Amino acid sequence: MDLDHCDLFVSGGGIAGLIAALAFAEAGASVVLADPAPPPSDPQKGDLRSTAYLQPARALLEEIGIWDQLAPGAVPLEVLEVIDCAGDPAEARTRRAFQSSDLGAPAFGWNLPNAETRLALARAAEAHPKIDLRFGTGFTALLARDREARITLSDGARIATRLALGADGRASPLRAAAGIEVDTTRYGQKALAFAVSHPEPHNAVSTELYLDGGAFVLVPLPDHQGQPASAVVWMNDGPEALRLQALPETEFNGAASARSTHVLGPLSLITPRQVWPVVTQTARALTARRVALIAEAAHVLPPIGAQGLNTSLMDLRFLLDLYKAAPVSLGTPAHLTAFSEKREREIAIRARTIDLYNRICRSDIVPVQTLRSLGLRIVHDIKPLRQSVMRAGLGG
Ligand SMILES: Cc1cc2nc3c(=O)[nH]c(=O)nc-3n(C[C@H](O)[C@H](O)[C@H](O)COP(=O)(O)OP(=O)(O)OC[C@H]3O[C@@H](n4cnc5c(N)ncnc54)[C@H](O)[C@@H]3O)c2cc1C
Known part of the structure; x- marks a missing residue:
């Protein structure tokens, strides 16, 4: 088979990989993106989570020309209300509201459903003249040399690239092929992700309720069939999360409403429930010869404080800005060293902070709860x- 050439090979067509492909293509690079999954099609069937895009992430979406298309479905998060709870059933003990206007910002972030965002990104990538999009074809092998990396795909195609970018998720095959190991912290926790409707309006307020087991987070969504709606991430000890996932819908609605302290009235499921393992995982290196890692290939964080994908997009921001400043340096040791020097420390700090925050938030030890x-x-x-x-x- 012929050898194809590109400036950037992206392994992984999740949200991070697609944004990376579009951002580099907009900056002039030729890009091949491969993902063994079929192309996204029906937003009702994909990832049920939503993501709160903080200001720097929104700026990146604007830069790649996709923001205007997503904006009508984006709900601004103007206020973050934190409620510390105790007891069973949960009761609010301390509640405080953080206003984005306090920082002179119109909103902390803008919430977008993942499946719809990914579909819009895939369509934009498909239409981009500098992107060769290969859904249904996965990365299988890497041969890294000083001047290029040779990639083999699952259909036998071979690609020579200046930089191979791993955006292929927490089990990243490109990371494994580059010989980069990870450090993983498990909490015995799982996150249930689903969406609900409720009688009370959310008024652009995102609510985080803390109780032992973990956080319960309500993030505003657009109305659903004329009713206010929110995305929920509910963290729990693993067995309890699986029990809740299997509950009949009416019982589950009752349990979720009680856990939310009825802050928006009774909650009613409007989507299925998905379960995600909660871990902190960081790659021991962000780069190898002609390879860079971003997003969950580089770091997985517990889903609190809207940090995961936003941190991923900061990785991309740095890699991209270095490329824009010196396009010839793409994938060279100088480029990769500058990238990892900037990102490794920041990622380590963020991972440690979220780890500590998660431990405090879920603690059932009374003095820790009081603190x-x-x-x-x-x-x-x-x-x-x-x-x-x-x-x-907010990423500062
Ligand atoms: C419950 C929950 C809520 C969250 N909420 C937020 C939030 O509000 N804000 C936020 O910033 N973050 C949030 N996150 C984190 C965020 O969702 C993730 O960081 C993000 O979805 C991961 O994106 P990704 O592109 O790195 O990985 P993925 O979405 O896992 O994409 C990886 C892709 O790689 C592909 N792949 C696998 N094998 C191969 C191969 N061999 N070759 C090529 N491709 C391959 C897969 O098919 C997949 O499409 C949340 C996470 C969870 C669990």
């Missing part, structure tokens, strides 16, 4: 502290 409540009050009520924590959460 959690006190901490929330201190962080919120002291203005400079509140503003700096908000800035850090």
Whole structure:
């Protein structure tokens, strides 16, 4: 089979891989993207999660020309309400609202359903003259040389590229082929992801409720059949998450409403329930010869504080800006060293912070719970502290 050539090979057509392909193609690179999954088609059947895109992520979506298309379905998150709970049934103990206007920002982020975002990105990539999109074909082998990487795909096609980018998820085959290992922390926790409708309007408020087991997060969605709706991520000990997933719908609605302290009234499921394992996983290196890792191939974080994909897009931002500043350097040791020097420390700090935050949020130890409540009050009520924590959460 002939050898194809491209500037950038992207392994993985999830949201991160597709944004990477579009961003590099817009910057002038020729891109091949491969993913063994079929191309996304029906948004009702894909990933049920939604993602809150923080300001830097939105800027990237604007830069690749996709934001205007997504904007009508994006719900701004103007207020983040944190409720510390105790007891069974859960009762609110301390509640504090963080306002984006406090930082002079119109919103903390904009919430978009994953399946619809991925479909729009795949269509844009399909139409892009500099992207060769190969869904249904996976990465299988890597041969890295000083001047290029040779890639083999599952259909036998071979590609020579200046840089192979791993955006192929938490089990990244490209990462494995490059010989990069990972450090994984397991919490025995799982996250249930689903969407609900509710009688009370969400008023662009995202609500995070903490109780032992983990966080329960309600993120505003557009109305569903004339009713206010929210995406939910509900973290629990693994067996409890699986029990809840298997409950009959009416019982599940009752359990979810009680866990939400009825903050938006009774909740009614409008999607199936998906379960995701909760881990912190970081790659021991972000680069190898002619290889770079981004997104979940590089780091998986517990789903709190909307950090996962947003951190992934910061990886991409740095890699892209380095390429734009010196296109000839793509995939060279100088490019890859500059990328990993910038990102490794930031990712390590973010992973440690979210890990600690998750442990505190889910703790059933009474003194830790008391500290959690006190901490929330201190962080919120002291203005400079509140503003700096908000800035850090926004990627600062
Ligand atoms: C419950 C939950 C809620 C979340 N909420 C948020 C949020 O609000 N904000 C936020 O920023 N983040 C959030 N995250 C994190 C975010 O969803 C993930 O970071 C993101 O979806 C992962 O994207 P990805 O493109 O890295 O990986 P994936 O979506 O896993 O994509 C990887 C792709 O690689 C492909 N692949 C596999 N094998 C191969 C191969 N051999 N060759 C080529 N391709 C291959 C797969 O088919 C897949 O399409 C959440 C996570 C969870 C679990």
